[in-house]
Amino acid sequence: MKNYSKQREAILEVLRCTDTHPTANWIYEKVRETIPNISLGTVYRNLAQLAESGEILSLHVADGFEHFDFVTAPHAHLHCKQCGAIIDAKLDIEPLSKLSNDLGFTPQNTIYVVYGICKNCKQ
Amino acid sequence: MKNYSKQREAILEVLRCTDTHPTANWIYEKVRETIPNISLGTVYRNLAQLAESGEILSLHVADGFEHFDFVTAPHAHLHCKQCGAIIDAKLDIEPLSKLSNDLGFTPQNTIYVVYGICKNCKQ
DNA sequence: CCCAAATCAGTAATGATTACTATTTTATTA
DNA sequence: TAATAAAATAGTAATCATTACTGATTTGGG
Numbered sequence: 001m002k003n004y005s006k007q008r009e010a011i012l013e014v015l016r017c018t019d020t021h022p023t024a025n026w027i028y029e030k031v032r033e034t035i036p037n038i039s040l041g042t043v044y045r046n047l048a049q050l051a052e053s054g055e056i057l058s059l060h061v062a063d064g065f066e067h068f069d070f071v072t073a074p075h076a077h078l079h080c081k082q083c084g085a086i087i088d089a090k091l092d093i094e095p096l097s098k099l100s101n102d103l104g105f106t107p108q109n110t111i112y113v114v115y116g117i118c119k120n121c122k123q
Numbered sequence: 124m125k126n127y128s129k130q131r132e133a134i135l136e137v138l139r140c141t142d143t144h145p146t147a148n149w150i151y152e153k154v155r156e157t158i159p160n161i162s163l164g165t166v167y168r169n170l171a172q173l174a175e176s177g178e179i180l181s182l183h184v185a186d187g188f189e190h191f192d193f194v195t196a197p198h199a200h201l202h203c204k205q206c207g208a209i210i211d212a213k214l215d216i217e218p219l220s221k222l223s224n225d226l227g228f229t230p231q232n233t234i235y236v237v238y239g240i241c242k243n244c245k246q
Numbered sequence: 247c248c249c250a251a252a253t254c255a256g257t258a259a260t261g262a263t264t265a266c267t268a269t270t271t272t273a274t275t276a
Numbered sequence: 277t278a279a280t281a282a283a284a285t286a287g288t289a290a291t292c293a294t295t296a297c298t299g300a301t302t303t304g305g306g
Binding site: 124125126127128130131160161162163164165168169187 | 282283284285286287288293294
């Protein structure tokens with residue numbers, strides 16, 4: 001059902017080696033350094049597939065871009081409204097996925113996004 | 124700085140009277156019933172302004188649409204990957220924004236999205 | 247080696263959102 | 277009430293992240 005591809009491997013590798021939360025286009029530019037003729041569509045398709053299978057996390061914040069995260073363990077994302085940075089934060093509360101059972105909802109994963117202003121932008 | 128407009132009033136009224144989490148276009152269609160020649164751009168502009176001022180909540184989930192919520196108090200959103208429904212859920216944990224973080228981040232509001240499958244779609 | 251399914255590169259199309267402009271509305275002051 | 281500037285609007289055009297499509301290439305199992 002799911003075959004190996006060196007493109008997908010390279011995409012995962014790029015994501016593994018960054019601590020930011022890049023967009024598809026950023027990853028595309030990065031992967032092009034090793035696979036110059038890779039297609040942007042290929043990047044999108046593989047990212048969607050990896051997110052679907054739970055290997056990576058897809059993150060939608062209020063900047064109009066889809067962001068990706070190699071870390072799938074529950075954690076919070078602090079999104080600076082000014083500079084656009086997405087900062088990881090430890091989650092020292094119980095994940096929400098435990099809560100939603102009384103509604104008959106089967107949770108798969110939870111995204112926490114805190115909007116605000118980061119340290120740098122505040123001065 | 125901010126003047127009254129009957130268009131903004133109508134947009135807020137539509138949002139106040141729905142328990143779903145509509146998109147700009149859905150709100151546009153609804154407001155057109157009372158203001159037939161309102162412009163879609165006007166709906167977008169006012170929703171952005173209302174979200175910016177904190178009167179409503181802007182919600183980005185993995186369906187490519189921006190959704191809006193009249194309820195600004197912290198609560199979780201259960202998003203069904205199958206039918207696309209967004210269901211409100213009580214938040215019986217301490218909101219993330221209250222948590223002190225040593226990252227120097229100034230939180231303004233937090234969005235909680237739980238992805239999964241809803242009761243109906245599960246059968 | 248052979249074949250079917252999966253994946254790809256390259257390109258075109260989609261469509262939610264934003265930008266632009268000339269006109270109208272609002273709030274204030276005289 | 278009239279005059280004025282700022283804010284908001286309708287209508288339309290432009291943007292651009294993402295998706296869809298197509299014919300070629302790669303993968304994996306027998």
